[in-house]
Amino acid sequence: xxxxxxxxxxxxxxxxxxxxxxxxxxxxxxxxxxxxxxxxxxxxxxxxxxxxxxxxxxxxxxxxxxxxxxxxxxxxxxxxxxxxxxxxxxxxxxxxxxxxxxxxxxxxxxxxxxxxxxxxxxxxxxxxxxxxxxxxxxxxxxxxxxxxxxxxxxxxxxxxxxxxxxxxxxxxxxxxxxxxxxxxxxxxxxxxxxxxxxxxxxxxxxxxxxxxxxxxxxxxxxxxxxxxxxxxxxxxxxxxxxxxxxxxxxxxxxxxxxxxxxxxxxx
Amino acid sequence: xxxxxxxxxxxxxxxxxxxxxxxxxxxxxxxxxxxxxxxxxxxxxxxxxxxxxxxxxxxxxxxxxxxxxxxxxxxxxxxxxxxxxxxxxxxxxxxxxxxxxxxxxxxxxxxxxxxxxxxxxxxxxxxxxxxxxxxxxxxxxxxxxxxxxxxxxxxxxxxxxxxxxxxxxxxxxxxxxxxxxxxxxxxxxxxxxxxxxxxxxxxxxxxxxxxxxxxxxxxxxxxxxxxxxxxxxxxxxxxxxxxxxxxxxxxxxxxxxxxxxxxxxxxxxx
Numbered sequence: 001x002x003x004x005x006x007x008x009x010x011x012x013x014x015x016x017x018x019x020x021x022x023x024x025x026x027x028x029x030x031x032x033x034x035x036x037x038x039x040x041x042x043x044x045x046x047x048x049x050x051x052x053x054x055x056x057x058x059x060x061x062x063x064x065x066x067x068x069x070x071x072x073x074x075x076x077x078x079x080x081x082x083x084x085x086x087x088x089x090x091x092x093x094x095x096x097x098x099x100x101x102x103x104x105x106x107x108x109x110x111x112x113x114x115x116x117x118x119x120x121x122x123x124x125x126x127x128x129x130x131x132x133x134x135x136x137x138x139x140x141x142x143x144x145x146x147x148x149x150x151x152x153x154x155x156x157x158x159x160x161x162x163x164x165x166x167x168x169x170x171x172x173x174x175x176x177x178x179x180x181x182x183x184x185x186x187x188x189x190x191x192x193x194x195x196x197x198x199x200x201x202x203x204x205x206x207x208x209x210x211x212x213x214x215x216x217x218x219x220x221x222x223x224x225x226x227x228x229x230x231x232x233x234x235x236x237x238x239x240x241x242x243x244x245x246x247x248x249x250x251x252x253x254x255x256x257x258x259x260x261x262x263x264x265x266x267x
Numbered sequence: 268x269x270x271x272x273x274x275x276x277x278x279x280x281x282x283x284x285x286x287x288x289x290x291x292x293x294x295x296x297x298x299x300x301x302x303x304x305x306x307x308x309x310x311x312x313x314x315x316x317x318x319x320x321x322x323x324x325x326x327x328x329x330x331x332x333x334x335x336x337x338x339x340x341x342x343x344x345x346x347x348x349x350x351x352x353x354x355x356x357x358x359x360x361x362x363x364x365x366x367x368x369x370x371x372x373x374x375x376x377x378x379x380x381x382x383x384x385x386x387x388x389x390x391x392x393x394x395x396x397x398x399x400x401x402x403x404x405x406x407x408x409x410x411x412x413x414x415x416x417x418x419x420x421x422x423x424x425x426x427x428x429x430x431x432x433x434x435x436x437x438x439x440x441x442x443x444x445x446x447x448x449x450x451x452x453x454x455x456x457x458x459x460x461x462x463x464x465x466x467x468x469x470x471x472x473x474x475x476x477x478x479x480x481x482x483x484x485x486x487x488x489x490x491x492x493x494x495x496x497x498x499x500x501x502x503x504x505x506x507x508x509x510x511x512x513x514x515x516x517x518x519x520x521x522x523x524x525x526x527x528x529x530x531x532x533x534x535x536x537x
Contacts, residue, residue, distance in 0.1 A: 047450040048421070156308070185307035185477060190521040190532035197527055212450060219523035219532070238526060256452040260480030263508050265519055 002074050003035040004173055004206050005059060005092075010034075010068035012054050012230075028054040030230045031068070038173060039204045041196075043221030043238060045214055045253070051230040052210045056178045059208060060094050061085060072174075090119040090170035095163045097179035102163055103151040110147030113137065113165045120170060132169055139202065140165045140195060157188035161195065168199060176208045181216060193220055214257045218242045226250045270337055271295040272438055272471050273319065277331035280314055280323065280495075288314050288327065289495045298438065299469040301462070303486030303503060305479065307518070310492040312475045316441045319473070320356050321348050336438065353380055357432030361444035363424035367416040373400065373427045374412035380434045399430040403460060422453035426460070433464060440464070443475045458485045479522060483507055491515050 012029040029051045036042050046052050057063040059070055061077040069076040072092060077085060093116065096102040103112055113136060114129050124132065137146055140161040151159055160180060167175050177196070181189040197220065199205055211217050217224055218238055225235040226249065234247040245251045273296040280289040289311040296302045304312040317323045319333055321343055333340045336355065341347040352358075360366040368376055377399050378392030387395070393412070400408035403426040416424055425445060432440055442461060446454035462485060465472045476482050482489055483503060490500040491512070498512040510516045520533050 047452070186479070186518055186521040187307065190523070193523070193527075194532055197531075214451075215523045218525060219527050253451070256455060259455055260451065260478070260484055262479045262483045262519065262522055263504065264524075265507070265516065266509050 001037065003071075004038045004040075004073060005034075005036040005208070006071040006074075007032055007034040007055075007059060008069050008071065010055070010058060010070065011066045012051075012058060012063070013066045028230050029058070029065075032230075032232055034225055034232060034235070036174065036206050036208060039200065039206050041200055041207045041209055041220055041222050043217035043224040044208060044210045044227060045212065045217050045224060046227030047212060047253075049229075050227040052212075052227055053178055054230075055227070056094070056176050056208065056210055060092060060176055061089075062094075086119065087121065090116065091172050092174040092176065093167035093170065093172045095160070095167050095175060095177040095180050097182050103159060103166075105151055107150075108147065109142075109149055109151065109154075109162055112151070112162060113147075113169055116166060116170045133165075136165045136169045139168065139199065155188070156184055157191055160184065160188075160192050164192075164195065164199065168203065168205065171203065172205060174206045174208065176210070178210045179212070180209070182211065182213065189216070196220065214242075214253060226253070269298075270334075272298045272300075272336060273473075274334040275315070275319070275331070276334065278315070278318060278333065279330045280311070280318065281328050283326045283328065285328075287495050289318070291331070292492075292497055294490055294497075294500065296439070296471050296473060298471055299465060300488070301465055301472040301474060301486045303482035303489040304473065304475045304492060305477070305482050305489055305518075306492035307477055309494065311495040312492050313443055314495075315492070316358075316443055316473060316475055319439075320352055320358050320441055321345075322352075353437075354384055354435045355437050356439045356441065357435070357437040359425070359428050359432045359440065359442040359445045361447050363421070363428040364416060366428055367424060369416055372413050372415060373405075373419070373430075377427065377430045377434055380431065384435055396430070396434075399434055400427070403427070403430045403433075404456075405430075420453075421449055422457060425449065425453075425457050429457075429460065429464075433468070433470070436468060437470065439471045439473065441473045441475070444477070445474070446481060447476070447478070454481065455484075461485065479507060479519060491518075 010029060010032045013025045013027050015023045016026050017023060044052050058065050069078060072088060110133055114133050117124055117129050133147060134144060137144060142161050181192050184192060200207060209220055221238045224238045224241045225232050228249050234241060234250045245254055275292055275294045278289060278292045281287045292315060304315060306312045321340060323343060374393045374396040377396035381387060381395050382389055382392040397408050397412050400412055405411050405423060405426055446457050461472055464470055474486055486503045489503040489506045491498050493514050498514045499506060
């Protein structure tokens with residue numbers, strides 16, 4: 001089966017000013033291979049600066065790589081003409097960590113959620129757009145009257161539902177979610193995680209789920225990739241990686257997290 | 268019997284329009300002890316801390332009292348606070364980058380309080396600052412002392428924040444989400460440092476966190492807040508393993524443990 005997303009030998013360097021006006025090359029991503037099957041939830045874990053977000057931006061073709069390719073349904077996104085890339089964008093969407101910063105505070109939720117519909121061709125009519133907005137608001141568990149309200153009127157968890165509605169309105173095959181629950185309270189985090197699982201099941205949307213929280217990734221992911229310093233050091237089924245980690249770095253991350261394990265409640 | 272270091276008695280805080288932020292909170296914290304304040308956003312945990320350090324936003328109505336080192340804490344804006352805040356009570360914030368001055372070397376920021384309160388000169392202040400930076404395990408403290416905050420990692424910045432907070436050897440350290448923005452390995456190092464200071468300096472620690480794992484690791488006693496009410500308190504382990512209140516139980520059930528294929532998290536809204 002052709003993978004939905006096939007990242008091959010992907011690298012990204014950045015230039016950074018060095019001493020005496022020389023520019024140093026800093027490698028944010030080194031020769032990364034990663035693939036995602038349709039409908040799969042792949043967890044990407046790593047500490048800050050490991051390159052997770054760089055990888056996310058490249059997978060969404062929001063940035064150009066220094067080398068390598070990103071194949072979406074077999075097509076290299078970086079080889080596509082701009083118009084063709086634009087037409088593909090309806091199939092891959094993104095959700096960010098900060099539900100405050102990623103929603104335009106001046107626009108009503110109806111407009112925010114409908115925004116990606118301009119990627120469709122033919123472009124839906126106003127009536128069709130309304131129907132789609134209503135459909136997706138229901139799917140993410142938001143009330144229909146949300147369309148007329150502004151982002152600041154919603155709690156953090158509800159704002160993340162708005163962000164998911166916007167990402168899913170074009171019926172994408174892939175959603176890249178970069179730390180989507182990191183800013184949320186525990187009970188709200190649980191609700192958003194379960195919403196993602198429901199949406200994955202209902203629409204068959206694949207998720208590239210990025211998080212620094214190993215417990216969250218173990219909960220949600222089918223497979224997991226562990227990043228360190230721009231490289232993937234270990235990848236496999238979540239059940240295997242978490243119960244039998246092969247790489248010393250994965251083991252050290254799990255050991256660090258284990259310190260913060262809350263003792264189980266007695267019944 | 269010796270008096271506890273901090274005694275909060277019936278503290279209530281409400282907005283000018285009468286919306287309650289904190290209702291009738293009482294707690295005690297002994298010298299050299301650690302107390303965790305748990306709760307989600309809007310629970311009142313940060314307001315409790317700001318009340319204890321006299322930094323509540325203007326316009327709030329406060330009733331009840333806080334006794335610290337056997338004396339009631341003064342009203343906000345009372346000049347008596349200058350002898351308490353920073354000297355007897357130190358505070359560490361979540362985001363050290365916003366709490367630190369970007370235009371001042373870290374040695375000068377640590378030295379500032381010493382120079383102001385101890386009547387020593389800047390030269391001596393900077394020497395003491397280097398010792399403090401070493402104390403909080405900034406590697407090569409003498410060299411790093413000349414650095415500015417942006418030149419340090421997140422974990423090192425938080426160490427500087429702690430050095431500033433403990434410079435005048437306070438009896439109480441309040442840490443509000445001190446490790447929330449940090450990677451898990453760095454979180455542990457920072458919490459170990461705080462625990463060590465509590466032990467060696469006989470400092471009491473009030474640790475505020477939304478993360479039960481952090482509170483489990485670093486506190487002896489725990490108080491759970493919800494919408495301004497204390498729903499329960501007790502020894503941390505007991506509260507976490509045998510919570511008496513349904514809210515605490517629900518919160519703990521929301522912690523992911525293992526794959527969703529084994530156990531789905533509860534969905535009910537709270």
